[in-house]
Amino acid sequence: MKIAVAALAAALALGGACTPEADDRAVVVWHSYAGDERAALEEVVAGWNRRVAAGDADAPGPRIALVSVPHEALSDKLTSAIPNGNGPDLFIYPGHDRIGDWVAGGLIEPVEYFVSEALADRFAYDAIAAMAYQGSLYGLPLAVKSVALYYRTDRIERPPATTDELIALGRRLTGGGRFALVYDNADLYGHAAWLHGFGGRLFDERGRVRIAGPEAVAAARFAAELGGPGGIVPPGMTGQMVSTLFNEGVAAMAISGPWLLAELDDGVPLAIAPLPVVSATGRPAAPFFGAEGVYMSSRARDKDGAFRAMAALAGDASAIARARRARQVVPNLAAYREPDIGSDPVLAAFKAQAERSVPMPATPAMRVVWTPYETALQKIIGQGADPAGALAAAEREILGYLEDP
Amino acid sequence: MSAAATPGGAARAARRSALGAYAVTAALALAIALGSFVLHRNRSYREREHARARAAAEAIARGERPAAHLVAGGLVSAAQPSARYPFLRRRLVDGRPLGGPGAPPGDKILYDAAQRAEREGAQVRFADPDGALVLAARPAEGGVAVALVEAPGGPAGLPVGLLAGLLLLGALVAAGGAAAGPAPRALGLAIGGGALAAPSALWGGPAAAALVAAVALAGAAADRLGLLARAGAELRRQRIAYGFLAPAGLAMLVLVAVPLVVGLALGFYNHRHGTWTFVGLDNFVHILSGGGRALSDPLNFYFTLGVTVLWTAANVLLHLAIGVALALVLRQSWLGGRGVYRVLFILPWAIPNYITALIWNGMFQSEYGAVNGILSALGLDRVSWFSELATAFTANVCANTWLGFPFMMVVALGVLESIPRDMHEAAEVDGASAWQRFVHITLPHLRPALAPAVALGAIWTFNMFNVIYLVSGGAPGGASDILVTEAYRWAFERGERYGLAAAYATIIFLILLVWTVLGTRVTRREAPP
Numbered sequence: 001m002k003i004a005v006a007a008l009a010a011a012l013a014l015g016g017a018c019t020p021e022a023d024d025r026a027v028v029v030w031h032s033y034a035g036d037e038r039a040a041l042e043e044v045v046a047g048w049n050r051r052v053a054a055g056d057a058d059a060p061g062p063r064i065a066l067v068s069v070p071h072e073a074l075s076d077k078l079t080s081a082i083p084n085g086n087g088p089d090l091f092i093y094p095g096h097d098r099i100g101d102w103v104a105g106g107l108i109e110p111v112e113y114f115v116s117e118a119l120a121d122r123f124a125y126d127a128i129a130a131m132a133y134q135g136s137l138y139g140l141p142l143a144v145k146s147v148a149l150y151y152r153t154d155r156i157e158r159p160p161a162t163t164d165e166l167i168a169l170g171r172r173l174t175g176g177g178r179f180a181l182v183y184d185n186a187d188l189y190g191h192a193a194w195l196h197g198f199g200g201r202l203f204d205e206r207g208r209v210r211i212a213g214p215e216a217v218a219a220a221r222f223a224a225e226l227g228g229p230g231g232i233v234p235p236g237m238t239g240q241m242v243s244t245l246f247n248e249g250v251a252a253m254a255i256s257g258p259w260l261l262a263e264l265d266d267g268v269p270l271a272i273a274p275l276p277v278v279s280a281t282g283r284p285a286a287p288f289f290g291a292e293g294v295y296m297s298s299r300a301r302d303k304d305g306a307f308r309a310m311a312a313l314a315g316d317a318s319a320i321a322r323a324r325r326a327r328q329v330v331p332n333l334a335a336y337r338e339p340d341i342g343s344d345p346v347l348a349a350f351k352a353q354a355e356r357s358v359p360m361p362a363t364p365a366m367r368v369v370w371t372p373y374e375t376a377l378q379k380i381i382g383q384g385a386d387p388a389g390a391l392a393a394a395e396r397e398i399l400g401y402l403e404d405p
Numbered sequence: 406m407s408a409a410a411t412p413g414g415a416a417r418a419a420r421r422s423a424l425g426a427y428a429v430t431a432a433l434a435l436a437i438a439l440g441s442f443v444l445h446r447n448r449s450y451r452e453r454e455h456a457r458a459r460a461a462a463e464a465i466a467r468g469e470r471p472a473a474h475l476v477a478g479g480l481v482s483a484a485q486p487s488a489r490y491p492f493l494r495r496r497l498v499d500g501r502p503l504g505g506p507g508a509p510p511g512d513k514i515l516y517d518a519a520q521r522a523e524r525e526g527a528q529v530r531f532a533d534p535d536g537a538l539v540l541a542a543r544p545a546e547g548g549v550a551v552a553l554v555e556a557p558g559g560p561a562g563l564p565v566g567l568l569a570g571l572l573l574l575g576a577l578v579a580a581g582g583a584a585a586g587p588a589p590r591a592l593g594l595a596i597g598g599g600a601l602a603a604p605s606a607l608w609g610g611p612a613a614a615a616l617v618a619a620v621a622l623a624g625a626a627a628d629r630l631g632l633l634a635r636a637g638a639e640l641r642r643q644r645i646a647y648g649f650l651a652p653a654g655l656a657m658l659v660l661v662a663v664p665l666v667v668g669l670a671l672g673f674y675n676h677r678h679g680t681w682t683f684v685g686l687d688n689f690v691h692i693l694s695g696g697g698r699a700l701s702d703p704l705n706f707y708f709t710l711g712v713t714v715l716w717t718a719a720n721v722l723l724h725l726a727i728g729v730a731l732a733l734v735l736r737q738s739w740l741g742g743r744g745v746y747r748v749l750f751i752l753p754w755a756i757p758n759y760i761t762a763l764i765w766n767g768m769f770q771s772e773y774g775a776v777n778g779i780l781s782a783l784g785l786d787r788v789s790w791f792s793e794l795a796t797a798f799t800a801n802v803c804a805n806t807w808l809g810f811p812f813m814m815v816v817a818l819g820v821l822e823s824i825p826r827d828m829h830e831a832a833e834v835d836g837a838s839a840w841q842r843f844v845h846i847t848l849p850h851l852r853p854a855l856a857p858a859v860a861l862g863a864i865w866t867f868n869m870f871n872v873i874y875l876v877s878g879g880a881p882g883g884a885s886d887i888l889v890t891e892a893y894r895w896a897f898e899r900g901e902r903y904g905l906a907a908a909y910a911t912i913i914f915l916i917l918l919v920w921t922v923l924g925t926r927v928t929r930r931e932a933p934p
Contacts, residue, residue, distance in 0.1 A: 085534060112493050113504055113516045120490050136520060236771035236789070299534070303513060361699035367902045374884045383792050383881075397704075401899040 025302075026063040027309040029294070030078070031092040032071040035262070041092075042066065043236065044318040047311075059312070062305045082107050084296050089300040090310055092142060095290040096130045097360040099138050106366060109296040112137035114307040122316065127331030130291035130359040140314035141295035143328040146289035147257045148184070148353040151272045155252040156283035159273035163197075163222070163285070166276050170232030173252045174233070180232040180267035182246055184239045185223055185381055188373045189288055190255065194219040196358045197278035197285035202369055203361060209369060209398050212391040218280065220380050220387035227381040235382065253285075258329060258350055272349035274356060289357040291331070323347060329354060365402060372397040416584050423583030423590055426633045427576055429889035430598035430624030434617045435568070438601045441609025442563065450536070450560040455529045461552035464547035476538065476551040479513030480545060481519035485544030498546075511553055518542040519549040530552075567604060575600040587629075595625040611682075671907035681904070688908035703883040706912075712794075713867060713887040716801070720866045721859055723806045728813025729851065733843075735814075735822050747818075754811035762875035765804035769876070791880040798877075798885050805872045809865075813858060820854040821847070864917055888913050 033041050047064050051059035063143035067088065069077055074093065081087035083106070102108045115137055120128050127141035151159050155173065160166040172182030184190035195202075200215035227233040234245065243263040246254040254260065255275065264270070275285035294313050300306040312318065323341045329350040336342045336351065360366070376394035379385035457474070464470070465478055481503065484494035496503045496516055503512045514532060518540055522528055527543035532553060542551045564768040574655055575597035598621030606614035627633050675684045702708060731750060735743055754762060759826015768775040769790040777787040790796045823845065831841050868889045873879065879886040879894070886894065888909060896906035 110517055110520065112520075113513045117487050117489060117492055119491060120493060125489075128490070129492070134524060135492055137492045152792075234772050236773075238770065240767075241770075241773065304510070365900070367898070371894070372897050376878075378792070382789065383730070401902075 002140040009284070012185060015018045017148070025061075025304050025305070026065040027090060027300075027302075028067060028152060029090045029313070030067050030069050030074065030088040032069050032074045032094065033092070033099075034071070036326040037322070037328065038068065040322045040328070042187050044313065044321050047317070047321075047405075048312050060308060062302070064309050064313070078102075078107065079105065082299055085299050087297050087299060088296055089302075089340065090296055090313070091281065092292065092313070094292045094362065096139070096141075096293055097290060097342065097362050097366060099131070099133045099295075099362045099363045100366075102137075103138065106298055108138050108193065109298045109300060109303065110136040110138055111307060111310070112256075112295055113142070114304075114311075115140075115194060120312065122332055122334065124331040124333060124354070125356075126289070126354070126357075126359060127291050129363075131293050132228075133362055139295040140310055141291045141293050141331045142319075143322070144289050144331050144350075144352065144354045145292065145329065146347050146353050146357045147190070147255050147275075147287045150246060150254040150260060150270055151273065152246070152249065152252050153269045153271050155249075159253075159271070160276045162277045162279045164279040167225070167232065170226075170253075174232045179234045179245070179251045181253045181255070181371055182233060182237060182242045182251040184242060185227045185233055185237050186374055186376065186378045187239065188370055188377070189270055190239075191219070191223055191373075192358070193255070193275050193287035194222050194278070195277075195284040196287070197281065197283050198222065199281055199283060202366070203363070207363065207365075209402065211369070211373060211398070212388065212395045216391055217387045220391060223377065224381050224384070228384060229296040231256055242287075249371050258327065258346075261274070261327070261346070264404060272346055274349060276316070276354045282316055284356040286357050287353070288360045289354050290360050340377050366400045369400050373403075406510075419583045419590070420580045421760060422634060423579050423594065423628070424576060425637060426594055426598055426624060427579035427630040430594065430634060432574055432599070433620045433624070434598055434601040434605075434917040435572070437613060437620065438568070438605045438608070440466050441605050441613040444546040445608035446560050450556075451531075454531075454536070454539045455541070455556070457556075458539035458552055458554040458627065459529050459543075460549045461554050462527075462541035462543050465552055466550035468844075474553050474555045474557055476517055476553045477509065478550075478554075479515065480548050481515055484520070484523070498551075514540060514553055515551045518553075519750045522549045522551070565606075568601075571600045571604065579733045591625045591629045593622050594628055597621075598624050668907050669911055671904055672911045674904045674907075676901060676903040684904070688750055688905050689912070692746075692907070692908055692912065693852050703879075703886065709886060709888055709891050712798070716798070716873075716887055717863050718864045719802050720805050720809055720869075721863050722860055723802065723857060724809040724813045724866075725855070727806065727810040728815075729817045729855075731810070731814045731931055732817035732821055733847075735818060751811045751815055753807050756806050756817075759871045759875055761808055762804055762872045765800065765807070765872075766876045769800045791877055793881060797880050801872055801885060802877050803871055804876045805866065808872065809862065812862065813855070816854060816858045817851060820851050824850045856924070856927055859928075860921065863920065863924075866922075867917060868913065888916075 027332055029045075031041060045064045048059060049063045052061040052063050070242060071094070074091075075098065078091060078093075100109070124144070127144050128137070130144075130282075131137055131139040131141055149159055156169070160169050165356075166181070173180035184340075195216060198215045198219035200211075200213060200219050202209065202211055204210045211395060225231060227235065227237065229235075231368055234241070234251070242254050242256050245251040246256075246260070247264050247268060268380075275287065277284050294310050296306050296310060297305065314332075316334040319330035319335045320338055320341065322328040323330045323335050324338075327344070329347055331354075334348075341347060344374050372394040374392040376385075379390045380387045430722045451756075461475055461478065465480055468480075476736065479498040484496055487493040487495075496519060498512070498515055503516045518528075519542060522542035522544055522635040529539065529541040532538040537556055539554045539556060540551070541554070542549055544550075567661045577597075578600070579593045579597035581589075582589040583589075585593075595712070599618050602614040602617040602621070605617045624633070672688055673683060673685060673786075674681045695707060698705045700707060734740065735746055738747070769777075771777055771787060771791075774790075776790070781787055786908075788796055790800045828846050829842055829875040832846060836847070867887070869887070870889050870893065873885065873887050873890045874893070877885045879890060883891070883894070892906045892909035892913065895902045895909060
């Protein structure tokens, strides 16, 4: 019995010791970064902690203690740990689309009390606006993520500026086992650019799901033109195929996000450009963008201190370091005034794309939309189903989930 | 023991055993009483403190200054939104700006409370996890009246004296009754054990009192029938065995029994955006009536049930046929390298099944999948596997057959090894053909061993989440989903309908329970005498 108690005590002690640099006043930050992003964040935090220790007046503290949590586990750990008081003071989440859920669950703390206009002015408007929900601000943005157009410079000189150009160019490039374009066309995230470019939305102004309007039907018809029989996108596309086919040169263009860069071989001759303008409407194709943010737990112990740490993590110095080291598309306007960051073609392309994109809806209802919408897209693109009928069926299904018993 | 020989000793022994019975009853009654006390105390504490905070907010709204226990508070002005950012706004409290350098620590709470009350109306809640601070906010003329109030005293303490006194009184009654004879003994136990019903009625209402009384009556009845004494004697006799079982029993209770009960209970609730409402049998009615959807709709329960049953039957048949056939071949003495084959055939079983499922998913991809590659190399048409139910179902069955046959093969091999060779030899001498020997010797031996394997395999297949979720993913449009993936989708992909998902799980559980009971019957009949 004694041994068991001792073992338990040891296990608890170890569990407690998992928090690095255990320090009562340090602000604990959970994050799920890996690779360069993690290295950049650690560099930022080490710099901040050094300045705090040195008594720098611009770094009034508190110190920051980073805790790395596996990406897949982050969301579940947050929802289970924070209500029990075991969670972090701050956490970094790669998106803003869960804010609605977190607010409903009382997980996160509004921070607009701390934020002045001068601070908000440091960020791109859309990025900080994505951190707001129901008129309150819940975090500060660290990076924005959206897809853009990758093209192989050995096969294309100039990226298409309109969808008509895209299709004309695509017809020439497709054939003999090669295709012009790869993107995850059965996925709503991949399709959203066309949806918005044709003027469609997922929710109407009163927040109700409306996905079968004429704009959405036109966008789905366009996706079927790209991906259906005789199209320029290979049939049966999946997310995994994008990097493989683009890497091997089977596809000349790909629509994907910054994460694709890490999956490509070094020698692939590529450039990145914003998505083309939809010829039928004259609007740019606008993908979803997700704002990666730093959020405050509603159980944070010292909220003033936690916000100072939050502001430091989202601050300009941090953004410059993260953009330089991890090529994060940071929303801080000052970062692009640095010559090396401002002239980075990859960052410039993603930044330009982020400026013409639509924030991912943060309402809890959004989570019901994905699967039925994707089923409809598969039917429309893969089986030639009538877009209006398939989308209307998906809308009925979604409304059924939201309404019945 | 020898003391029982004298009349005084017998009375003492009776008192002692009655006290033992009383202890069991009283422990249960005490648990109920404590539970109702804690609920009652928390409720009355919440009501009292909320009322206090609400009154303070009212006073502030009237323009008075409530002095007592106010930590922070005041009339927070309506928001002045920033011209550029609709989600940023300034507020004043009693003419002073909220926040800024050197602001008092309560400012953020006032600010957020005003923001929330403007959005959602008047509210009152505990502002810290310990319940020592209460926050009330209500819209008032010129803004929002907010009061952060300190609760002067904590919740009421446990009435230890009262409980101990009642327990002692109960013990005296029980002991006294036991000394007077068997009938007063039962009466004494019932009355003594029921002593806690009085305070429970005060705290938890008639329901708690009735529960305590029922426990006391049950204790008295069990004692009268000698159940308690027998159970006690059994526990004492096997003390060491039960001691060793206790940790595992506790773990089973926490890890199996509690989730099972919670899961069953959730089926009677409906979950919407974080709130649970009791809906009785609605979830079950909704599922079993088909939810108003046509029978051909994949969301109809009976459609999914049909797919699930077909899926289970097809898989188990294939597992059994392939497993037994391979076992028969692998037993032949003319086959060289049998050990190598055995390892190769067991390999699918040894690889984590989600990896296998992902590999099969890749192989069935329409454009670059291996299966279509082979088909087109043979000059056949490519098949878009996941766009129709029949083909998606076939793909799932292929993947699961690959995963499932090694188990049946191993079971069959074990049985075949145990069939005496001389039976086959004798039959051969008698002129039986190979087929006759299989039907009359091998099969009767195989059946009793394979019956439980089939029952078990059917349960695994019925709930084979990984293959369905990862190979076809329910495509097209959820048609190839089985009950367990359907339950998952209701819980995590269709608006967190945990209640409906729990009801699905309960139905799956009941189906498998019936199947297991039937299976055990069959196995028992098949068992060799």
